[in-house]
Amino acid sequence: MSTLEQFKNYVKKINDFEHAAMILNWDMETKMPKKGAKAHISALTTLSSEAFKMSISGEMKGYLDTLSMPDEWANLDEISRKMVEHIKEGYEESKNIPEDLYARYVELTSTSQNVWGEAKHNSDFETMRPYFEEMISLNKTMAQYIDPNKKPYDVLLNRYEKGIDEATITRTFETLKKGVIPLVEAIKEKPKVDESMFKGEFSKEDQEKLGYYLLEAIGYSLEAGRLDESEHPFTIGNAPCDVRITTNYDLTDLRSSAFSILHEGGHGLYEQHINPALIGTTLNTGTSMGIHESQSRFYENIIGRNKHFWMNHYNKISEIFPSYKNVSLEAFYKGMNVVQPSLIRTEADELTYNLHVIIRFELEKALFDGTLEVKDLPIAWHDKMQAYLGIVPVNHKEGVLQDVHWAGGMFGYFPSYALGNIYGGQFLMQIEKELGGLDTLLEKGELMKVSDWLTEHVHTFGCMKAPMQIIQDACQSHLDATPIIRYYTDKYTKLYNL
Amino acid sequence: MSTLEQFKNYVKKINDFEHAAMILNWDMETKMPKKGAKAHISALTTLSSEAFKMSISGEMKGYLDTLSMPDEWANLDEISRKMVEHIKEGYEESKNIPEDLYARYVELTSTSQNVWGEAKHNSDFETMRPYFEEMISLNKTMAQYIDPNKKPYDVLLNRYEKGIDEATITRTFETLKKGVIPLVEAIKEKPKVDESMFKGEFSKEDQEKLGYYLLEAIGYSLEAGRLDESEHPFTIGNAPCDVRITTNYDLTDLRSSAFSILHEGGHGLYEQHINPALIGTTLNTGTSMGIHESQSRFYENIIGRNKHFWMNHYNKISEIFPSYKNVSLEAFYKGMNVVQPSLIRTEADELTYNLHVIIRFELEKALFDGTLEVKDLPIAWHDKMQAYLGIVPVNHKEGVLQDVHWAGGMFGYFPSYALGNIYGGQFLMQIEKELGGLDTLLEKGELMKVSDWLTEHVHTFGCMKAPMQIIQDACQSHLDATPIIRYYTDKYTKLYNL
Numbered sequence: 001m002s003t004l005e006q007f008k009n010y011v012k013k014i015n016d017f018e019h020a021a022m023i024l025n026w027d028m029e030t031k032m033p034k035k036g037a038k039a040h041i042s043a044l045t046t047l048s049s050e051a052f053k054m055s056i057s058g059e060m061k062g063y064l065d066t067l068s069m070p071d072e073w074a075n076l077d078e079i080s081r082k083m084v085e086h087i088k089e090g091y092e093e094s095k096n097i098p099e100d101l102y103a104r105y106v107e108l109t110s111t112s113q114n115v116w117g118e119a120k121h122n123s124d125f126e127t128m129r130p131y132f133e134e135m136i137s138l139n140k141t142m143a144q145y146i147d148p149n150k151k152p153y154d155v156l157l158n159r160y161e162k163g164i165d166e167a168t169i170t171r172t173f174e175t176l177k178k179g180v181i182p183l184v185e186a187i188k189e190k191p192k193v194d195e196s197m198f199k200g201e202f203s204k205e206d207q208e209k210l211g212y213y214l215l216e217a218i219g220y221s222l223e224a225g226r227l228d229e230s231e232h233p234f235t236i237g238n239a240p241c242d243v244r245i246t247t248n249y250d251l252t253d254l255r256s257s258a259f260s261i262l263h264e265g266g267h268g269l270y271e272q273h274i275n276p277a278l279i280g281t282t283l284n285t286g287t288s289m290g291i292h293e294s295q296s297r298f299y300e301n302i303i304g305r306n307k308h309f310w311m312n313h314y315n316k317i318s319e320i321f322p323s324y325k326n327v328s329l330e331a332f333y334k335g336m337n338v339v340q341p342s343l344i345r346t347e348a349d350e351l352t353y354n355l356h357v358i359i360r361f362e363l364e365k366a367l368f369d370g371t372l373e374v375k376d377l378p379i380a381w382h383d384k385m386q387a388y389l390g391i392v393p394v395n396h397k398e399g400v401l402q403d404v405h406w407a408g409g410m411f412g413y414f415p416s417y418a419l420g421n422i423y424g425g426q427f428l429m430q431i432e433k434e435l436g437g438l439d440t441l442l443e444k445g446e447l448m449k450v451s452d453w454l455t456e457h458v459h460t461f462g463c464m465k466a467p468m469q470i471i472q473d474a475c476q477s478h479l480d481a482t483p484i485i486r487y488y489t490d491k492y493t494k495l496y497n498l
Numbered sequence: 499m500s501t502l503e504q505f506k507n508y509v510k511k512i513n514d515f516e517h518a519a520m521i522l523n524w525d526m527e528t529k530m531p532k533k534g535a536k537a538h539i540s541a542l543t544t545l546s547s548e549a550f551k552m553s554i555s556g557e558m559k560g561y562l563d564t565l566s567m568p569d570e571w572a573n574l575d576e577i578s579r580k581m582v583e584h585i586k587e588g589y590e591e592s593k594n595i596p597e598d599l600y601a602r603y604v605e606l607t608s609t610s611q612n613v614w615g616e617a618k619h620n621s622d623f624e625t626m627r628p629y630f631e632e633m634i635s636l637n638k639t640m641a642q643y644i645d646p647n648k649k650p651y652d653v654l655l656n657r658y659e660k661g662i663d664e665a666t667i668t669r670t671f672e673t674l675k676k677g678v679i680p681l682v683e684a685i686k687e688k689p690k691v692d693e694s695m696f697k698g699e700f701s702k703e704d705q706e707k708l709g710y711y712l713l714e715a716i717g718y719s720l721e722a723g724r725l726d727e728s729e730h731p732f733t734i735g736n737a738p739c740d741v742r743i744t745t746n747y748d749l750t751d752l753r754s755s756a757f758s759i760l761h762e763g764g765h766g767l768y769e770q771h772i773n774p775a776l777i778g779t780t781l782n783t784g785t786s787m788g789i790h791e792s793q794s795r796f797y798e799n800i801i802g803r804n805k806h807f808w809m810n811h812y813n814k815i816s817e818i819f820p821s822y823k824n825v826s827l828e829a830f831y832k833g834m835n836v837v838q839p840s841l842i843r844t845e846a847d848e849l850t851y852n853l854h855v856i857i858r859f860e861l862e863k864a865l866f867d868g869t870l871e872v873k874d875l876p877i878a879w880h881d882k883m884q885a886y887l888g889i890v891p892v893n894h895k896e897g898v899l900q901d902v903h904w905a906g907g908m909f910g911y912f913p914s915y916a917l918g919n920i921y922g923g924q925f926l927m928q929i930e931k932e933l934g935g936l937d938t939l940l941e942k943g944e945l946m947k948v949s950d951w952l953t954e955h956v957h958t959f960g961c962m963k964a965p966m967q968i969i970q971d972a973c974q975s976h977l978d979a980t981p982i983i984r985y986y987t988d989k990y991t992k993l994y995n996l
Contacts, residue, residue: 012540012544013544015540016540016541016543016544016545017541017544017545019537019538019540019541020518020519020521020522020541020545021518023518023521023522023525023538024518024521027521027525031529031724032740033719033720033721033722033723033724033740033742034721034722035719035721035722035739035740036722036736036739036740038739039517039736039739039740039777040517040521040740042510042513042514042517043514043515043517043518043521045514046510046511046515047514047515047518221533222531223531223533224531224532224533224534225531226529226531238534238537241531241533241536242531242533242534242537242538244531
């Protein structure tokens with residue numbers, strides 16, 4: 001057996017452990033009976049630490065060293081080279097992390113997420129506080145092991161968005177803020193738009209029916225995926241053959257499931273369209289969280305909140321929910337695009353959503369540079385909400401405990417959401433340049449042309465290209481918030497007669 | 499760390515792999531998207547072979563040897579001793595099997611089961627013949643490696659029912675036959691009973707509603723379990739905290755889901771009631787296939803086909819399915835207890851079911867003692883069906899190819915089903931001795947008293963007691979078919995005015 005074959009067999013075993021862990025995670029969030037948590041967490045801890053041990057073992061080092069030698073390297077095809085590089089990066093990043101530190105981190109992650117569910121329910125910050133504190137401390141320690149020469153928060157940001165740093169995000173988010181805040185302020189002065197058509201009674205079965213319809217409309221495959229229910233919608237899988245999404249049904253508001261399904265459907269499409277030749281290489285997943293969010297938010301907002309998309313699908317709404325027979329498409333469209341500062345990020349409109357993310361980014365930055373302590377987080381949260389959105393939560397459930405991310409140790413993750421909006425604006429500009437106006441394409445029912453463009457320029461590569469390379473090759477540009485601000489300005493100026 | 503702690507940590511890792519494999523298996527049968535099979539099979543293979551390697555490793559031998567030494571042994575508590583013994587038994591059984599023989603067996607098993615699907619579909623015995631032949635030959639060889647001093651068929655029987663042998667089963671099944679056949683013959687002479695109330699249109703949602711109701715009625719916990727749909731009903735889990743059952747919905751016959759849910763619910767109760775102190779010891783599962791079947795068949799038949807059980811629950815049937823408003827409880831009860839010789843074991847009634855199992859046992863015995871060759875199996879099948887049931891299949895699909903067991907190499911498994919009925923009769927007799935008549939208990943809604951008795955005398959022990967020990971301690975008796983025959987005779991004499 002050649003070294004490459006041995007290497008691939010070795011990686012296959014790691015992938016097998018990670019596949020099992022993925023299914024266990026999915027099961028834990030969607031199906032697991034309440035009492036099953038302990039065995040799941042135990043198995044997840046074992047599988048992750050086995051996979052981790054293998055990824056930093058002497059055997060792994062041997063393969064990586066051998067395959068990197070000029071003679072071997074010369075014989076590798078492009079995918080195998082990327083595979084070696086990609087795994088080597090992970091190896092270099094992880095090899096210095098002590099095994100017991102990592103095991104503690106994995107264990108804490110599962111326990112903390114479990115505790116969070118209950119704590120959020122009870123609006124109980126004090127129960128979560130020690131978990132947040134240990135989580136931050138562990139993340140700082142791990143970041144130092146990964147790269148002692150970088151600021152810990154920069155190390156964390158790079159885990160989700162390769163090639164980005166705090167300074168770049170700060171600069172880009174300043175541009176974004178300058179574009180978004182004046183729009184939000186201007187809209188506050190305008191008369192309220194009716195959104196009552198989304199309120200009412202919508203059974204889970206009917207919402208699920210609409211969900212499956214929308215998934216089919218955007219091209220999501222149920223032969224390589226599923227739709228289930230979980231507390232917090234997510235996408236998980238082993239691309240491109242088994243990519244599962246979840247949603248959450250609000251029985252009194254249709255938007256919650258419909259737009260989260262379009263959102264997760266966008267993530268799902270990305271993964272389902274990855275080149276199958278990348279299976280088994282570890283490159284068969286989205287290249288970064290930011291690029292991933294660019295796809296989910298593209299389908300949720302740029303497509304899903306576009307009137308011309310609904311021109312071809314609005315009939316289905318009134319077929320499933322007869323009350324919509326009395327609501328015009330125009331009113332429906334305006335209702336789904338109401339801009340209104342609100343407390344919950346995941347329920348925020350397209351515009352104010354960015355401010356929710358910027359708040360979290362600024363708080364994370366402060367938690368990691370030491371200017372903010374966990375105990376003061378609720379107050380800092382309050383202040384930022386007041387400053388950017390003009391409203392404040394009256395409990396932690398709708399405030400600092402609303403998201404699972406920090407409970408799950410995912411510091412550095414939040415910026416991805418706004419980066420996704422920014423990338424999305426850049427993709428949209430390029431698509432319109434190459435294929436013509438999006439409104440026309442959607443009205444003609446040619447969403448698949450857009451989907452094909454995204455597959456060709458983004459999805460298919462998996463991790464073969466880093467995020468900045470994707471943007472560079474697809475849009476001949478760097479990270480740039482201008483296109484999405486232009487899109488927001490055009491759209492909301494018309495919608496609200498600004 | 500003490501040797502015992504090290505040993506328990508080592509076993510914990512095996513358990514974690516097996517837990518993950520369990521969830522993957524469950525997912526594959528119930529939820530997995532079609533294209534996901536390859537990754538699941540790959541992960542399952544890796545997890546199983548890792549667990550197997552660990553169970554026969556030098557490290558394992560070291561722990562077992564050390565803990566068996568008098569000084570160490572003296573300090574072990576009762577559960578730890580049983581744990582060592584139980585794992586040692588598995589180790590001893592596996593360690594002598596040559597690796598390539600085992601590999602061939604695993605390979606043949608999956609190929610053979612695959613071929614069986616198609617062969618059954620085509621009613622094609624000739625295609626299966628060589629697989630059956632090699633399967634028997636391999637099973638004989640493996641049995642010799644496991645214990646050269648025993649008859650191979652006895653070794654195989656012991657894998658599913660510790661402490662049993664061919665002679666005991668033969669003797670007990672003779673008694674069973676002598677009790678059952680005259681009843682079946684007598685019933686044949688009686689007028690046909692109406693069972694048309696079970697035929698009609700029953701939506702999946704409604705059947706599911708009934709399913710959950712029945713599970714609650716028998717005390718199955720949804721905090722430690724789930725109900726899902728799969729092609730063939732099964733129970734799978736990690737006892738006692740996560741024990742999942744499945745069913746299959748026949749939209750034109752209510753019996754299929756209702757009684758399979760009671761059946762699997764019985765398996766589920768057994769596992770859910772195992773002493774939690776056994777978690778992590780490998781003793782936290784049913785002690786044998788026969789005892790397991792005794793519980794499932796107890797809830798399916800002895801409880802689930804008892805009129806007095808339904809006195810408290812029949813209202814629910816007509817609440818969910820209004821057509822039952824016109825059917826009396828008496829007619830419903832008679833309809834669910836129709837005795838009618840039929841071709842398919844899994845669809846057989848409570849009484850003739852035993853004969854299906856006895857036929858398979860007698861054929862297996864003959865195949866292993868050399869008095870029957872595989873090529874003559876269809877004729878032998880035909881003759882036994884004629885002799886015991888008075889009907890014969892017109893094709894192999896409804897005959898010798900109907901079950902997957904032989905194709906999967908599971909020779910020695912079939913007797914468990916009838917042993918389950920026999921054990922069930924013994925438990926029933928003892929319960930009535932201690933708690934009073936079952937009919938009265940059920941009519942008074944005191945099923946939980948029965949359930950508590952079963953927990954106390956059967957469930958809680960997991961693998962701490964071998965099957966014969968369970969019977970001995972619970973019923974102060976040996977394996978005895980008399981009680982179940984008495985139950986059959988009483989029940990069907992009344993039902994059919996014999």
